[in-house]
Amino acid sequence: MNKPLNNKNARPDPWAVYQDIIARDRHPTPPDLLEAGKDDLGLLSSGREMYTSPAFHRLELERLWSRVWQFACREEEIESPGDVAVYELGDWSFLIVRAEDNTIKAYYNSCTHRGTKLASSSTHLQKIRCPYHGFTWNLNGSINKVPSSWDFPQVSEETHRLQEVRVGTWGGFVFINLDPEAPSLEEYIENLPGQLAVVDFENLYVAGYYRKILQSNWKGSIEAFLEAFHVAETHPQTINFSDEQSTQYDILGRHTSRFLQPVGIASASLGEKLSEQQIFNSMFAEIMRQTTEAPSLPEGMTARQFMADTTRAQLTEAGRDVAGLSDAELVDAMQYTLFPNMVLFRSTGFPVVYRFRPNKHDPDSSIFDMLILKPVPAGQARPVPAEPVEMGDMRYADIPELSDWLGDIYDQDVANLKLLQEGLKAGNTPITLSQYQEIRVRHFHNTLRAYLEQA
Ligand code: FES
Ligand SMILES: [Fe+2]
Numbered sequence: 001m002n003k004p005l006n007n008k009n010a011r012p013d014p015w016a017v018y019q020d021i022i023a024r025d026r027h028p029t030p031p032d033l034l035e036a037g038k039d040d041l042g043l044l045s046s047g048r049e050m051y052t053s054p055a056f057h058r059l060e061l062e063r064l065w066s067r068v069w070q071f072a073c074r075e076e077e078i079e080s081p082g083d084v085a086v087y088e089l090g091d092w093s094f095l096i097v098r099a100e101d102n103t104i105k106a107y108y109n110s111c112t113h114r115g116t117k118l119a120s121s122s123t124h125l126q127k128i129r130c131p132y133h134g135f136t137w138n139l140n141g142s143i144n145k146v147p148s149s150w151d152f153p154q155v156s157e158e159t160h161r162l163q164e165v166r167v168g169t170w171g172g173f174v175f176i177n178l179d180p181e182a183p184s185l186e187e188y189i190e191n192l193p194g195q196l197a198v199v200d201f202e203n204l205y206v207a208g209y210y211r212k213i214l215q216s217n218w219k220g221s222i223e224a225f226l227e228a229f230h231v232a233e234t235h236p237q238t239i240n241f242s243d244e245q246s247t248q249y250d251i252l253g254r255h256t257s258r259f260l261q262p263v264g265i266a267s268a269s270l271g272e273k274l275s276e277q278q279i280f281n282s283m284f285a286e287i288m289r290q291t292t293e294a295p296s297l298p299e300g301m302t303a304r305q306f307m308a309d310t311t312r313a314q315l316t317e318a319g320r321d322v323a324g325l326s327d328a329e330l331v332d333a334m335q336y337t338l339f340p341n342m343v344l345f346r347s348t349g350f351p352v353v354y355r356f357r358p359n360k361h362d363p364d365s366s367i368f369d370m371l372i373l374k375p376v377p378a379g380q381a382r383p384v385p386a387e388p389v390e391m392g393d394m395r396y397a398d399i400p401e402l403s404d405w406l407g408d409i410y411d412q413d414v415a416n417l418k419l420l421q422e423g424l425k426a427g428n429t430p431i432t433l434s435q436y437q438e439i440r441v442r443h444f445h446n447t448l449r450a451y452l453e454q455a
Contacts, residue, residue, distance in 0.1 A: 014436045018248035021262045025327040026305065032195060033260065033328060037250035041442045045430035050445075051217040052425050057363040061090045064340060064451040067179040068255075069188045071342045071355055072096050074206055074371070075172050076385045077122065078104065082139060085122045087176065088367075090358050094165060095119055095128065096174055099139040104169065106176045107162040111135055122387070128162065137162050171201030190253035192338055196346055198329060201373070204351075206385035208372035208401035212394075213359060216417035218341065218366035219444070220424070222356040224413050225335070225343055226444065228261045229437040232269040234412050238405075239267035240274060240282035241303065242333075249439045254447055255339040257440045263331045263349070264304025279303035287405050307331050315348060319378050322348070337440065339447050350406070364421055370410075372401040 015036035022029045050056050073085035078098040085096040086109060093109035095118060109118050111130040118128055127144050129136040136145040141162035146152055166177045168185025170193060175185050182188070214221045224230070231244035245268040247261040264283070266274040274282075277296065280303035284294035297306055308327035315322045315330075322330065325348070334346040343354040355369040369388065376382045396414070397407035433442050 015248060017246040018260055018262060021246060021265060021304075022326070022328050025308070027308070027326045029326040029328055030198075033326065033334075035250070036248055037252070039251045039439060039443075040435065041251070041439055041446065043433075043435060044442070045432055046445050047430055048424050048428060050448075051220050051421070052363055054361065054363055057217075057358065057361060059452055060448075061092075061358065061361075063454060064448060065089055065092075065178075065358070067177070067182055067451060067454075068340055069168060069175045069177045069182070069185050070340070071173050071338075071353075072106065072176045073174050074385060075104070075169060075174055076205060076382060078174070080124075082124050082126055083122075084119055084125055084128075085174075086119055088357075090361060092178075093117060094176060095162075096167075096176070097128070097139055101140070103140075104167050104174055105139070105141060106165045106167045106174075107141055108165065110163070112160040112163065135160075171196070171199075172204065173201065188255060189338060190256045192252075192256050192336060192344075195252070195256075195258065195336060196344060198325065199344075199346055200375075201344075203376055204373035205376050205383050206371050207351075207374040207383070208370075208399060209386045209388045210370045210372075210391050210394075210396075210399055211388045212368045212370075212391040212414070214366050214368050214414060214417050215364065216366060216421040217363050217424075218356045218358045219448070220420050221366045221368055221417060222337075222341060222343065222354075223441050223444065224417060224420075225354065226257075226259070226337060226440040227438050228259060228333075229434060230416070231261075232267060234416060235409050237286055237408070239269055241266065241279050241286070243267045245269060245437075247437070249436065251439065251443050252336075254450075256336065257443055258334065258336045258346075259440065260328070261333040261335070262304075262328075263333065264302065264307045276301070276303045280306060283307060287403075289404050304331060311348065320348075320375065337444070339444065352402075352406075368414075370396075372399075374401075 015038055019036060022033060072087035072094060073096050077085045078096055081098050081100045083098045087094045087096055095107045095109045097105045099105050111118060113130060113133060113135045116130050116132040118130055127136050127138060134147045138144045141164055143157055143161055146155055168175045170185060170189060228244035228247040232239050242263045243265040246265060247259050249259050251257045266279050280297050281294045283303060284290050308330050311330045312322055329347050332347050333350060336344050341356045345352060351373050353371045353373060357367045359365040359367050396402060396410035397404060399407055
């Protein structure tokens with residue numbers, strides 16, 4: 001066996017580090033956060049072609065995207081009968097429709113006459129009508145009108161109703177699946193609803209919706225968010241108060257995984273020990289964007305405790321019931337993935353959901369949707385959901401609904417991705433993944449391979 005480069009700082013039990021931190025928190029931590037997966041998925045490398053090859057990209061569309069449950073829209077986007085959302089995936093396009101009976105239907109966005117696309121963007125319709133020759137369907141997909149029906153003896157309800165795909169809902173999210181044989185959504189999402197129950201996604205509304213075309217393969221894009229290992233190099237402004245090396249990674253099931261990254265703790269990457277006041281000073285300047293000197297921490301209080309108390313007080317004042325939340329749920333980055341492309345947070349400081357998708361048949365670019373979700377104000381009607389903003393060159397730091405420090409972080413992440421995709425094509429060594437900190441990426445690749453190997 002090759003001699004490891006430098007093992008003198010090895011952490012024999014990386015799972016224990018985060019657990020030690022939350023064991024010192026003062027509010028009770030829920031049992032499911034006190035568990036660590038302790039998985040070891042080995043050290044196998046992956047080839048670069050999975051990010052760059054057009055043939056691999058086509059295989060993914062054929063064998064992966066045609067079989068997985070994927071987040072298509074929020075229920076609130078199609079609140080009333082006749083509301084239609086359009087979800088695009090590769091070359092496919094789907095209409096997600098609120099039918100007359102209030103059920104949600106999903107159809108291929110393609111005319112059963114000669115194939116024309118039926119709607120290009122979200123809309124409201126009484127009937128679904130093809131703009132070419134006027135074939136028309138009811139919201140439940142049944143045929144409403146065939147022009148010159150005398151001339152179509154071969155057309156019937158059975159053969160020419162809109163072609164339907166499966167729909168499932170959880171937490172106000174609408175999912176579709178093209179595969180009639182796939183397991184139910186409930187089975188597919190494993191224990192995600194249990195892990196994320198404290199968030200109450202159902203009662204959040206879309207306060208901001210931002211779409212960016214990234215110059216990287218969809219997997220390179222989502223993988224930039226599955227590990228905290230990159231934080232010290234990519235986001236150095238955060239390591240005085242956030243320890244990427246203490247992040248806990250857990251494989252929860254075939255389609256789900258999480259990381260729990262502590263905030264309010266200085267990074268082991270710093271190579272020096274900071275005082276609690278120094279940690280707090282950095283948080284005060286970076287997260288709170290205060291230019292004045294930070295107040296002194298109360299005697300005996302840690303920066304993490306102070307941040308948890310401050311967050312708890314602020315949320316309580318805003319009318320949120322946070323009595324049952326642990327300090328970790330208030331301050332840490334607790335991030336979950338639903339394979340293949342959805343990322344959600346449990347902790348209150350990250351009110352965002354991500355979705356990554358292939359961009360047509362281009363392996364070198366992807367679509368990144370960021371939804372900013374906020375609680376519906378108490379006693380008020382649900383606000384109208386925000387429509388997607390095509391960001392173009394707009395920076396995340398300029399998104400008004402996002403705190404400045406988070407915006408900067410996304411801009412730094414996105415800046416890596418163009419270099420990643422270009423570099424992947426510029427060389428040919430295999431992709432190397434660390435044993436622990438990049439275990440979610442490895443797990444992601446394992447699940448991906450299993451789908452692709454299924455004929
Ligand atoms: S292609 Fe749609 S009505 Fe002819
Ligand atoms: Fe990042």
